[in-house]
Amino acid sequence: MSVRGTHIPEHLRLPIAGVTPPPTEKEGQRLFPTGNFRFFRPVYRDKTPPCNHACPTGEQIQKYLDFVKHDRYLDGYLTILEDNPMPSVTGRVCYHPCETACNRAAHDEPIGIRSVERFLGDFGLNLEENPIKKDLPPLNGKTVAIVGSGPGGLACAYHLRRKGYASVIFEALDSAGGMLRAGIPAWHLPEEVLDKEIAKLTGLGGIEIRCGVRVGSDPGGITLDHLRTGYDAVFLALGQDVGRRLDVEGGRSRGVLGALEFLRETGLGRPVKVGRNVLVIGGGNTASDAARSAVRLGGGEATIVSLESEDELLIVPEDLEQAREEGVRFRPQHSLVRVIADGEGNVTGAVLCQARLAKDENGNVRPQISEGTEFEVPCDTILIAIGQVQVLDWLPESFTERGLVKADEYGRVPDDSEAVFAGGDVMRGPSMVVDALGDGKRAARDIDRVLSAQPLEPDGPVEVMPYERLNTAYFRHAPRTPVPLTPAGTRSKSQKVEVTLAYSREEAVAEADRCMSCGVCNGCDNCYIVCPDISVMRDARENGRYSIRTHYCKGCLVCVQECPTGCLEKVPELDFDEPDAVVRMETAFAPYDGAHAEQAPFTRQLIEDAIAEYDRSKTVQPNGRGVTP
Amino acid sequence: MTSVHVDHGLTSGAPPRLAPAVRTPDGEKFLNGMAGTRIRQNGCAAAAYAALYANVDVITAYPIRPYTAIMMNLAQFIADGILDAEYIHADGEHSQFSAAFGAGSCGARAYTGSSGVGVTYGYEMYSIISGARIPIQMAIADRTLDPPGDFGSEHTDALCTRDMGWLLGWAATPQEVFDKSLIAYAIGEDPRVLLPQMVVQDGYFVSHIAGEVEMPAIGQVESFLPPYQLPFPLDPRRPVSHGPQIHPEQGPPLQLERARAMEDALGVIREKTDEFAQVFGRKYPHFVESYKLDDAEIAIVISGGHSVTCRAAVDRLRAAGVRIGMARLLWIRPFPTSDLQEALRGVKAVGVVETNLGLGGASYGGILSLDVTTALYQMDGERPLATSFMAGLGGETVPMSEFEWMAGKLGQAVARGRVEKAAHWVGFED
Ligand SMILES: Cc1cc2nc3c(=O)[nH]c(=O)nc-3n(C[C@H](O)[C@H](O)[C@H](O)COP(=O)(O)OP(=O)(O)OC[C@H]3O[C@@H](n4cnc5c(N)ncnc54)[C@H](O)[C@@H]3O)c2cc1C
Numbered sequence A: 001m002s003v004r005g006t007h008i009p010e011h012l013r014l015p016i017a018g019v020t021p022p023p024t025e026k027e028g029q030r031l032f033p034t035g036n037f038r039f040f041r042p043v044y045r046d047k048t049p050p051c052n053h054a055c056p057t058g059e060q061i062q063k064y065l066d067f068v069k070h071d072r073y074l075d076g077y078l079t080i081l082e083d084n085p086m087p088s089v090t091g092r093v094c095y096h097p098c099e100t101a102c103n104r105a106a107h108d109e110p111i112g113i114r115s116v117e118r119f120l121g122d123f124g125l126n127l128e129e130n131p132i133k134k135d136l137p138p139l140n141g142k143t144v145a146i147v148g149s150g151p152g153g154l155a156c157a158y159h160l161r162r163k164g165y166a167s168v169i170f171e172a173l174d175s176a177g178g179m180l181r182a183g184i185p186a187w188h189l190p191e192e193v194l195d196k197e198i199a200k201l202t203g204l205g206g207i208e209i210r211c212g213v214r215v216g217s218d219p220g221g222i223t224l225d226h227l228r229t230g231y232d233a234v235f236l237a238l239g240q241d242v243g244r245r246l247d248v249e250g251g252r253s254r255g256v257l258g259a260l261e262f263l264r265e266t267g268l269g270r271p272v273k274v275g276r277n278v279l280v281i282g283g284g285n286t287a288s289d290a291a292r293s294a295v296r297l298g299g300g301e302a303t304i305v306s307l308e309s310e311d312e313l314l315i316v317p318e319d320l321e322q323a324r325e326e327g328v329r330f331r332p333q334h335s336l337v338r339v340i341a342d343g344e345g346n347v348t349g350a351v352l353c354q355a356r357l358a359k360d361e362n363g364n365v366r367p368q369i370s371e372g373t374e375f376e377v378p379c380d381t382i383l384i385a386i387g388q389v390q391v392l393d394w395l396p397e398s399f400t401e402r403g404l405v406k407a408d409e410y411g412r413v414p415d416d417s418e419a420v421f422a423g424g425d426v427m428r429g430p431s432m433v434v435d436a437l438g439d440g441k442r443a444a445r446d447i448d449r450v451l452s453a454q455p456l457e458p459d460g461p462v463e464v465m466p467y468e469r470l471n472t473a474y475f476r477h478a479p480r481t482p483v484p485l486t487p488a489g490t491r492s493k494s495q496k497v498e499v500t501l502a503y504s505r506e507e508a509v510a511e512a513d514r515c516m517s518c519g520v521c522n523g524c525d526n527c528y529i530v531c532p533d534i535s536v537m538r539d540a541r542e543n544g545r546y547s548i549r550t551h552y553c554k555g556c557l558v559c560v561q562e563c564p565t566g567c568l569e570k571v572p573e574l575d576f577d578e579p580d581a582v583v584r585m586e587t588a589f590a591p592y593d594g595a596h597a598e599q600a601p602f603t604r605q606l607i608e609d610a611i612a613e614y615d616r617s618k619t620v621q622p623n624g625r626g627v628t629p
Numbered sequence B: 001m002t003s004v005h006v007d008h009g010l011t012s013g014a015p016p017r018l019a020p021a022v023r024t025p026d027g028e029k030f031l032n033g034m035a036g037t038r039i040r041q042n043g044c045a046a047a048a049y050a051a052l053y054a055n056v057d058v059i060t061a062y063p064i065r066p067y068t069a070i071m072m073n074l075a076q077f078i079a080d081g082i083l084d085a086e087y088i089h090a091d092g093e094h095s096q097f098s099a100a101f102g103a104g105s106c107g108a109r110a111y112t113g114s115s116g117v118g119v120t121y122g123y124e125m126y127s128i129i130s131g132a133r134i135p136i137q138m139a140i141a142d143r144t145l146d147p148p149g150d151f152g153s154e155h156t157d158a159l160c161t162r163d164m165g166w167l168l169g170w171a172a173t174p175q176e177v178f179d180k181s182l183i184a185y186a187i188g189e190d191p192r193v194l195l196p197q198m199v200v201q202d203g204y205f206v207s208h209i210a211g212e213v214e215m216p217a218i219g220q221v222e223s224f225l226p227p228y229q230l231p232f233p234l235d236p237r238r239p240v241s242h243g244p245q246i247h248p249e250q251g252p253p254l255q256l257e258r259a260r261a262m263e264d265a266l267g268v269i270r271e272k273t274d275e276f277a278q279v280f281g282r283k284y285p286h287f288v289e290s291y292k293l294d295d296a297e298i299a300i301v302i303s304g305g306h307s308v309t310c311r312a313a314v315d316r317l318r319a320a321g322v323r324i325g326m327a328r329l330l331w332i333r334p335f336p337t338s339d340l341q342e343a344l345r346g347v348k349a350v351g352v353v354e355t356n357l358g359l360g361g362a363s364y365g366g367i368l369s370l371d372v373t374t375a376l377y378q379m380d381g382e383r384p385l386a387t388s389f390m391a392g393l394g395g396e397t398v399p400m401s402e403f404e405w406m407a408g409k410l411g412q413a414v415a416r417g418r419v420e421k422a423a424h425w426v427g428f429e430d
């Protein structure tokens, strides 16, 4: 009969019905490689989460949230320190562009990133030893001069130190911190916190801050040339600490003050007199901070008079809400016409009129006054908060443009030395602490490149993970953990009591747990579990510790579908040409012309070789018989 | 005889069993009370009783006439506490057979069944189940395939599946249904075979017509058909992979193994049929029932219930001096080539009763004659002439007169030394 005399060659002998040992984590399906079925391959490619992308320092937010989730606070803290030297500061005052960009907003509410950052920052601030100190490289003998000890200058010094450079920071004021001390009120950022953050930096060794030194303009003092010749590179982070003046009748009366000057004196702990009926002119954060400090110091009332309508106010939403709770009043779409003073030159009132915000073609504010709407209000103090400038007349003209220091895409100022950089408000105009921190970080990187004769290169393109590419079925809706606040009644009576309070450990962990880890593997094990072919391997449940066994994965892409974070992608198999790749089935990728798909050269060769070998084995021998092994 | 190649240490040592098959106290009482009695029951009931005696673990059902009565009987057994089995009412035949397959893969003795278009609806599963070598049993009470919507018997449904690697046996009486169900399990579960089985009975002619069926003692059944033991069950305690994806070159050896198992089953069928006779005292031919063939000049080859009429027709024709005999096929897969050759040796002309449709086939008639003529063509020495008769389609009976008409055609062929054509449509020709 038909099967009589059949034999199965040894190499093709299979167990009955192909019943095989169970695939194991190590072995997979040893007997039956299935990789040649594959048209697409799952590939782990971490992308940039939008939060990370939006943070000017590039904080790896997803990563430290993941550490917090797993109670690994020191790891989380160290992760932040890679990019941002002062998380206790940003954790309190940053305007958190990260949260604005957070994908979770499209899901329910953005992650309270700043509060978790503060939690980690304060965790680190309370450590006895600065944990990065022991791993710092030795100083390399080069020293950079930095002008300005605001966040820009401090960040630059910090990142330079991490690369082995010493720095000297020149600061015009008597204490360090720039606007962190002389602008941002203590009820936002307590002095002790700032002092500790700065001490942490100077404690690293190699960072010297010389206060009371105004570069350039002090007679007989330090000049730009001193810096250019005495140091290996220069970083200008001067900020903008001169308040713009408002030229109105009576503007020089006693009781009319620049808001910046008012906040600076307060911040530096000097006595400042403020009345019980305060008008603040301006529609931004400085106006809000000044009004709220005035309420605290004078114990009276403060009204913000702005050209901006309520919707146009440039005050961050939570500050606006807090100001309202504290009793700050608003008179939007008004302008100051004239200050009324008594016989001794003391302010007694102001004439206001209706007005609208308008700008000229250069973007400068040009109020549109409604004639005939003037009226009088009583007041005893007027704080002007209509913008900031900086005195730059000591810098070469080529360095400046429209009141700012001019720089190329790397923050480099046009100077023959090619080693003068700038950053922060003096380069950008009024912006944010975190912008200055980011500029400081980038300047340190580029100064290092210049000093070690490497070319300056722009950052490579990044792929930002959009919400739509997450598998959101995996993310339960959960409300954002509210940030605790001191009750308005209590806080509005004190210049010291912090307005915004910290997350508890439990709250920080709960909030971190909401993070969807956009585009970044967080070791959830889904791929590992769902693969029907046991082709996903891992040695630890952690990012970057998974791999695909290409000899067995047949490209069903279940893992890609079920990856919550979207870090797994499908990539066409023809994009790969590695030497140990699986041989494609001829039927899947025919090597011949006119076939339906093209084959990678390496795999094509494998098939050609196999055909040649087969032909050789069929060669007719002298006895007339073909030899088959 | 080759034996299946089982290696990798996967099947050495005693494989784990699920819970041992236990009969319920009521079941035991019921069957003990039944032992040795003869009860009148139709083919469906006989099949259900056989499954009860076989103590099946899992039953998967989906209703379709006429086999439904089998499942109704089994459901009643379970409801009455006589049978302890998992009864799965599936959402269609494909899932019905899949569930039985899954149960069998885990080591359960699984039982399923269908009729007509139900049989064809689950077609995908046939090759999968036999390829996985899972010996589940399927009862078929055959039925025409649509169109028209016809409940009558026809063998086409089961014959369509003949090449899918299942043992395919035909029973002609309720008693034979009962016996064959037990014998088929014993053959299919034999480690030398490991193939699923179809036990077919003619719809209505057998499934719904009562005959006497002898009820054995439990001990008899258990000595003949011990508890099911798959050598490689899916079991978390000793994991194995079933149904792996393979390289193209690994397909042919697996198919050859399955072909070998089919051929090896021939010997096992002989063995088990003999063993059955010893235990139960009913002796069946291994493959072919030869009726008055010894000196026959012409012969009818047939399967299933119409053989009852055929036997009577042979007697009548013999009385009229016609040297006619009948060969009834008890198994169609594996096809008993040599047994049929032996049975028909010396016969001059053979006519195959088709009772099925093989549209556009070599004979332009039915399916069965293709196998029969191939077997005859391979015969040593003188070969009989062969033709076939399309009869009993759509649930029609094949009356005595039609058998006589067939005998006439065969007699003519002998006289002329050749057949008129390969297939005759009985009732549509002169
Ligand atoms: C009232 C106020 C509140 C703010 N609140 C927030 C907030 O809550 N969150 C936020 O993100 N941002 C806030 N900002 C903006 C933020 O403070 C600035 O964007 C940031 O401080 C800019 O940092 P910087 O390093 O560029 O400059 P600065 O912080 O301004 O520091 C510059 C330093 O350089 C010194 N300096 C200047 N010229 C010389 C010189 N010639 N020689 C030596 N030293 C010199 C200055 O004294 C100053 O200390 C606020 C700003 C103001 C004014």
Ligand code: SF4
Pocket (backbone or CB within 6 Å): A054, A055, A056, A057, A059, A061, A084, A090, A091, A094, A095, A096, A097, A098, A099, A113, A114, A117, A434
């Ligand atoms: S520094 Fe600001 S933007 Fe960056 S992570 Fe912290 S809160 Fe977000």
Ligand code: SF4
Pocket (backbone or CB within 6 Å): A049, A050, A051, A052, A061, A062, A065, A101, A102, A103, A104, A111, A113, A514, A515, A516, A517, A518
């Ligand atoms: S969910 Fe997490 S990873 Fe995604 S944007 Fe928000 S903080 Fe970043």
